[in-house]
Amino acid sequence: MTNRDVSQSAFRLSAPPPDERSGLLGRLLTLIAYHRLGPGDRLPGERDLAERFGVGRGAVREALVVLETLRVIERRPNSGIYLRAVEKQGSIEAIVLQAELGIPLTGAEVREVVELRRILEMQAMRLAAERRHEDDIRRLDAILAQGAATVSAGKNLADDDAAFHLAMVEATGNHVFLRVVHAFYLMSRNRRRAYFADGRRAPLSQAQHVAMRDAVAAGDPDRAEAAMGGHLRGVESYWLELLERRAQDE
Amino acid sequence: MTNRDVSQSAFRLSAPPPDERSGLLGRLLTLIAYHRLGPGDRLPGERDLAERFGVGRGAVREALVVLETLRVIERRPNSGIYLRAVEKQGSIEAIVLQAELGIPLTGAEVREVVELRRILEMQAMRLAAERRHEDDIRRLDAILAQGAATVSAGKNLADDDAAFHLAMVEATGNHVFLRVVHAFYLMSRNRRRAYFADGRRAPLSQAQHVAMRDAVAAGDPDRAEAAMGGHLRGVESYWLELLERRAQDE
DNA sequence: ATACCAAACTGGTACTACCAGTTCAAAGAA
DNA sequence: TTCTTTGAACTGGTAGTACCAGTTTGGTAT
Numbered sequence: 227m228t229n230r231d232v233s234q235s236a237f238r239l240s241a242p243p244p245d246e247r248s249g250l251l252g253r254l255l256t257l258i259a260y261h262r263l264g265p266g267d268r269l270p271g272e273r274d275l276a277e278r279f280g281v282g283r284g285a286v287r288e289a290l291v292v293l294e295t296l297r298v299i300e301r302r303p304n305s306g307i308y309l310r311a312v313e314k315q316g317s318i319e320a321i322v323l324q325a326e327l328g329i330p331l332t333g334a335e336v337r338e339v340v341e342l343r344r345i346l347e348m349q350a351m352r353l354a355a356e357r358r359h360e361d362d363i364r365r366l367d368a369i370l371a372q373g374a375a376t377v378s379a380g381k382n383l384a385d386d387d388a389a390f391h392l393a394m395v396e397a398t399g400n401h402v403f404l405r406v407v408h409a410f411y412l413m414s415r416n417r418r419r420a421y422f423a424d425g426r427r428a429p430l431s432q433a434q435h436v437a438m439r440d441a442v443a444a445g446d447p448d449r450a451e452a453a454m455g456g457h458l459r460g461v462e463s464y465w466l467e468l469l470e471r472r473a474q475d476e
Numbered sequence: 477m478t479n480r481d482v483s484q485s486a487f488r489l490s491a492p493p494p495d496e497r498s499g500l501l502g503r504l505l506t507l508i509a510y511h512r513l514g515p516g517d518r519l520p521g522e523r524d525l526a527e528r529f530g531v532g533r534g535a536v537r538e539a540l541v542v543l544e545t546l547r548v549i550e551r552r553p554n555s556g557i558y559l560r561a562v563e564k565q566g567s568i569e570a571i572v573l574q575a576e577l578g579i580p581l582t583g584a585e586v587r588e589v590v591e592l593r594r595i596l597e598m599q600a601m602r603l604a605a606e607r608r609h610e611d612d613i614r615r616l617d618a619i620l621a622q623g624a625a626t627v628s629a630g631k632n633l634a635d636d637d638a639a640f641h642l643a644m645v646e647a648t649g650n651h652v653f654l655r656v657v658h659a660f661y662l663m664s665r666n667r668r669r670a671y672f673a674d675g676r677r678a679p680l681s682q683a684q685h686v687a688m689r690d691a692v693a694a695g696d697p698d699r700a701e702a703a704m705g706g707h708l709r710g711v712e713s714y715w716l717e718l719l720e721r722r723a724q725d726e
Numbered sequence: 727a728t729a730c731c732a733a734a735c736t737g738g739t740a741c742t743a744c745c746a747g748t749t750c751a752a753a754g755a756a
Numbered sequence: 757t758t759c760t761t762t763g764a765a766c767t768g769g770t771a772g773t774a775c776c777a778g779t780t781t782g783g784t785a786t
Contacts, residue, residue, distance in 0.1 A: 264503075271766075271767060271768080272767080272768065273766090273767090273768095276740095281739080282722060282740040282741065283740085283741080284534055284537070284739070284740070284741090285738085285740080286533070287538060287768090288537060288538060289768090290768095291538045291541050291542055292541055292542075292545045295541075295542045295545050295546065295573075296545065296569070299622045301768065301769095302748090302767085303746085303747070303748090303749040303768050303769065304746070304748045304749090304766085304767045304768055305747085305748055305749080305768075306767065306768080307764095307767095307768085311672060314646075314651065314654060314655075315653050315655075315656075315657060315658065316655060317567075317569045317572075317659065318567075318568055318652070318655050318656055318659065319545065319546070319567045319568070319569050320781080321652070321655075322567075323545070334651070335589040335651075335652060336756055338650040338651060338653060339652055341603075341653070342650060342653050342656065343779060344650055345595070345596070345599045346595070349595045353591075356683070388759075391736090393618055396564070400588040400591055400592060401563045401584070401585075401588060402568070402585060402588040402589055402592055403562065403591070403592050404570070405564075405565075405566060405567060405568050405571075406566075406568055406592065406656060408565065409567060409568065411586070411753065423776090427753095428658075460755080521735075521737080522736080522737065523736090523737095524733060526771090528737050531770080531771080532770055532771040532772065533771085533772080534769090534770065534771075534772090535769085535770065535771080537737090540737095551737070551738095552736085552737080552779090553736075553738065553777085553778070553779085554735085554736045554737055554738085554777070554778040554779045554780085555736060555737075555778090555779055555780080556735095556736065556737080556779090556780095557736095557737085613761095627746090646742090
């Protein structure tokens, strides 16, 4: 790439999946990254942005509303648009958005997500084992059956895997809990698909899932937690190894 | 300014308007509640909503964009606007929005938030005690000093309390963790202020906070976790008693 | 009863116009 | 020169219009 202007960002190069950051939101984040804007910095005005991106002002405003909702920016009437301390004040959904736009998580974020996921899911297993109802077990079984079909067909288990883990959290009966974990699965969908691209991993996951289901059905929190712990160890090692590989590439 | 760390803290809990539901967002949610709309149901068209609320279509669209990013609704081009399974698929920030609009949490939500908060903060204390740096301890001390001043002045400790707990999570070094807990504190700010409206609670909280700070500074995860556990027990009992009182009123 | 088609309606988008504040630099007063 | 004033330019907030390209729907012809 030789030519470099604002619209052709250097940011795109660092994104392994050139997942068409064509959307206005992506282009806005690209602009922020390109100009190295930090907390407190002021963005161009709405009219300026609209002209720069070749879209209407309404479209720009809608994108800005999203970023404001996610606590990425702050819009001060009659003054301007300002960046907030993203890494501290941003919402969890902001990371989800980031993932949807094809912006990969930073190394630090990956480690943090992995750590938090473990905390949440380990506790979820305890609660699920203590409180599970028949409906929960039936839902788990249905997902496992679906997963078995997916494995047989040689398809990607990623979504069935997510459904299983989310159903486990749902079995805690805590919907707020479910929302939080759901956000984590939304932000890591691409990585999960990549993980299961290696077909050998799916059967192992399925087997571990079955063990987890049984522990929960038996109402054994300790066994359930241990099963989840072992399951997560395998997944986490993949994520962290991937980080090391990425670090060596640079 | 000596306590610049505190006042210039990244956490702005001073919220948007705790105002009535005068905003378009609140009116939209009111409409949804009034018509008893559930998952899958279709909302009136944008033009209809605009006329109904006496605002421009652009304003309606911006409100809808917010609800869509929070996964409350789904907008299908050339078809309509549909409600999603809020309690399962909605984002955590949707609850924050709800709180900002003055819509109280349901009893189930309160119990779930309390439970999840305990899980998160107990683990946060362990990690904080293991990893705390000097900066973290200094930040905690600054917040405690600020809190002491607040108590002396007889003011409401709510925001200092939140700042302390968030600083604890920040001491884990996990920013994603911080984001999640931050959302919890955003959604419960009003309740926290009500809690500290009884001035007798502030000194107790301060004392417990000091104990927690010491345990973390000493690098003792078990003591830190236990201190947080005791602290939370008191707070939780207030929340749950409040629920019983509310239930009896009905 | 079925197949078909056109009108009505939908969200997506651009553009214009106006308001009410903020910002800031130039003009004026000390 | 230094400080004050003031006004023009600019800002986000909002309403309104027009058009596009699909979906939905109801009535017509088969």
